[in-house]
Amino acid sequence: MSSDETTVSGAEDRMAGVEPVPGVAKPDPILVANGVRRSFGGLKAVDVGHLEVQRGTITALIGPNGAGKSTLFNLLTGFDRVDEGRWSFEGAAINGRRGHQVARSGMVRTFQLTKALTRMSVLDNMLLGAQGQFGERMAGALWRPGWARQERANTERALELLERFRLVDKRDDMAGSLSGGQRKLLEMARSLMTEPSMIMLDEPMAGVNPALVQSLLSHITSLRDEGRTVLFVEHDMDVIMGISDWIVVLAQGRVIAEGRPSDIKSDKQVIDAYLGAQDDEAAESREGDDG
Amino acid sequence: MDILTILAESARTAVGPVAAIYALAAIGLNLHFGYTGLLNFGQVGFMLVGAYGVGISVGVFDLPVLVGFVVGLACAVVLALLLGIPTLRLRADYLAISTIATAEVLRLVYRAGFAEPLTNGVYGLQNLSSGFRSVNPFEAADRYGFGVFNFSGNHLWVMVVTWGLVGLFALLTWMLMHSPWGRVIKGIREDEDAVRSLGKNVFAYKMQVLVLGGMIGALAGAMMAVHQAAINPDQFKPQVTFFLWAILLLGGAGRVLGPVIGSVVFWFLMNFTDGLLRALGSEGYLPFLSGPDFGAIQLAFVGLLLVVLIVFRPQGLIGDRKEMLINVK
Numbered sequence: 001m002s003s004d005e006t007t008v009s010g011a012e013d014r015m016a017g018v019e020p021v022p023g024v025a026k027p028d029p030i031l032v033a034n035g036v037r038r039s040f041g042g043l044k045a046v047d048v049g050h051l052e053v054q055r056g057t058i059t060a061l062i063g064p065n066g067a068g069k070s071t072l073f074n075l076l077t078g079f080d081r082v083d084e085g086r087w088s089f090e091g092a093a094i095n096g097r098r099g100h101q102v103a104r105s106g107m108v109r110t111f112q113l114t115k116a117l118t119r120m121s122v123l124d125n126m127l128l129g130a131q132g133q134f135g136e137r138m139a140g141a142l143w144r145p146g147w148a149r150q151e152r153a154n155t156e157r158a159l160e161l162l163e164r165f166r167l168v169d170k171r172d173d174m175a176g177s178l179s180g181g182q183r184k185l186l187e188m189a190r191s192l193m194t195e196p197s198m199i200m201l202d203e204p205m206a207g208v209n210p211a212l213v214q215s216l217l218s219h220i221t222s223l224r225d226e227g228r229t230v231l232f233v234e235h236d237m238d239v240i241m242g243i244s245d246w247i248v249v250l251a252q253g254r255v256i257a258e259g260r261p262s263d264i265k266s267d268k269q270v271i272d273a274y275l276g277a278q279d280d281e282a283a284e285s286r287e288g289d290d291g
Numbered sequence: 292m293d294i295l296t297i298l299a300e301s302a303r304t305a306v307g308p309v310a311a312i313y314a315l316a317a318i319g320l321n322l323h324f325g326y327t328g329l330l331n332f333g334q335v336g337f338m339l340v341g342a343y344g345v346g347i348s349v350g351v352f353d354l355p356v357l358v359g360f361v362v363g364l365a366c367a368v369v370l371a372l373l374l375g376i377p378t379l380r381l382r383a384d385y386l387a388i389s390t391i392a393t394a395e396v397l398r399l400v401y402r403a404g405f406a407e408p409l410t411n412g413v414y415g416l417q418n419l420s421s422g423f424r425s426v427n428p429f430e431a432a433d434r435y436g437f438g439v440f441n442f443s444g445n446h447l448w449v450m451v452v453t454w455g456l457v458g459l460f461a462l463l464t465w466m467l468m469h470s471p472w473g474r475v476i477k478g479i480r481e482d483e484d485a486v487r488s489l490g491k492n493v494f495a496y497k498m499q500v501l502v503l504g505g506m507i508g509a510l511a512g513a514m515m516a517v518h519q520a521a522i523n524p525d526q527f528k529p530q531v532t533f534f535l536w537a538i539l540l541l542g543g544a545g546r547v548l549g550p551v552i553g554s555v556v557f558w559f560l561m562n563f564t565d566g567l568l569r570a571l572g573s574e575g576y577l578p579f580l581s582g583p584d585f586g587a588i589q590l591a592f593v594g595l596l597l598v599v600l601i602v603f604r605p606q607g608l609i610g611d612r613k614e615m616l617i618n619v620k
Binding site for chain 2: 118
């Protein structure tokens with residue numbers, strides 16, 4: 001797998017000089033979180049002391065089932081309320097903002113269970129992602145000349161993205177007629193319509209046909225290569241080791257380790273966390289690592 | 292009574308003022324449920340505040356009928372905000388419960404003793420249509436139309452205005468739904484979290500729709516007041532909302548003309564089944580039933596037809612079957 005090696009070696013360049021310890025400061029963080037806590041009843045789902053995400057990298061968030069990965073995602077993107085904690089994105093505090101406000105500030109997310117808008121066409125799905133549309137205001141909607149030009153420009157951009165994600169032939173199909181993998185691609189393309197600086201992918205490979213995995217991976221690396229930051233949650237260890245520049249390991253809501261893929265592979269604590277959780281997938285991946 | 296007379300009479304009702312009023316209220320419900328997915332089970336509450344906006348302004352304060360319409364619409368805005376602010380951030384079922392309860396509470400409040408100075412309680416309000424009829428371009432006592440479709444001048448005036456409003460709001464619905472705004476609305480119906488993740492303020496959109504659909508319902512209520520010239524709180528029972536839902540599902544939810552076609556067909560069926568039962572009864576074919584039973588049997592019969600429709604044509608008369616078949620999950 002020579003392509004994997006090149007990405008890994010590239011990754012080491014991107015994070016050069018950063019110590020692989022939890023909560024370490026990064027040279028150019030796009031997202032900085034401090035003391036983010038959320039509990040459900042007595043259970044502390046998320047308790048992250050300090051976390052930084054380096055700009056222009058692919059950062060993976062891993063951990064055993066129930067480690068709080070998705071909860072942390074929901075908190076950071078405004079889809080859930082924190083108990084306490086502050087975090088800033090591009091230098092501006094965004095804690096307490098609602099989901100749509102976070103998205104407008106340039107941090108867009110996808111969902112573990114793909115949320116394609118099934119009874120709308122693929123193209124309409126894409127156009128929903130465009131920001132600042134005059135025609136999306138109720139009064140503006142009634143005056144077609146006011147938004148027709150913007151709509152044409154957005155459609156053009158949407159078609160370009162669909163071309164890139166190889167969905168352009170499906171543009172007039174209902175999104176509900178797409179396969180699981182195509183829906184993931186559509187969701188990714190749609191989130192790009194918002195022109196985000198950071199993309200949060202919640203299990204982008206879940207339920208995707210193995211044949212599509214490589215294509216999805218190359219799309220994710222291309223996001224980074226055009227200067228965006230990617231933070232993603234994933235279970236598949238091969239995927240994570242292959243494309244991540246940096247890995248953050250969560251267990252029981254805390255960051256127990258972070259580092260380059262090579263650091264994480266050999267981290268004793270990470271192996272213990274996975275084994276301790278009796279997670280089948282984790283055990284498998286550990287076997288893979290040993291072999 | 293022969294079958295042709297029953298058919299003719301049913302057809303006449305199907306285009307009459309009541310069908311127009313229900314079509315208008317169902318257009319509001321279509322915006323709520325058909326396009327946005329808001330479960331409003333209290334559309335009759337909006338009709339009630341609309342009707343009493345006219346009723347109280349005209350009947351109690353002797354204000355011009357146009358003022359009554361404005362008051363009714365303003366009440367609908369307030370009602371929509373009161374319903375929406377606490378519930379629209381929550382799951383869809385909270386709105387459903389709140390609306391059905393609020394509509395019923397409104398009816399009980401308007402008929403309560405303490406409200407009598409304004410609403411005249413259970414006796415209702417009378418003489419509400421003189422202002423509306425004073426601008427009637429038709430001769431009130433003359434008959435207009437051709438064949439079975441003939442109406443008095445007063446009814447024709449109500450029909451012209453109400454069907455005009457139906458046309459206007461159907462056009463408005465079409466324009467809104469063929470715009471980027473409508474795209475966001477349909478997106479919310481599919482999955483509001485996805486729409487939120489794309490930077491849209493879902494709460495604000497849902498509120499806009501709730502207010503707009505509620506105002507259309509209030510307008511239907513106001514037309515009801517000027518059509519009947521008298522209103523009574525007990526006309527606004529939950530049954531009206533269920534008729535509106537039946538109309539919407541019959542015609543096709545999420546279609547511009549769904550509520551219009553639904554209302555026409557619904558009122559045709561209601562009258563046809565009623566006429567048929569009465570005719571059979573008077574001929575002695577239904578010896579085990581007496582007069583008052585017909586109403587109940589007729590409703591059951593219409594209900595059965597609707598069940599058959601839902602089973603064999605779940606998308607409604609003009610709905611898109613392809614859209615229905617896509618698994619929403």
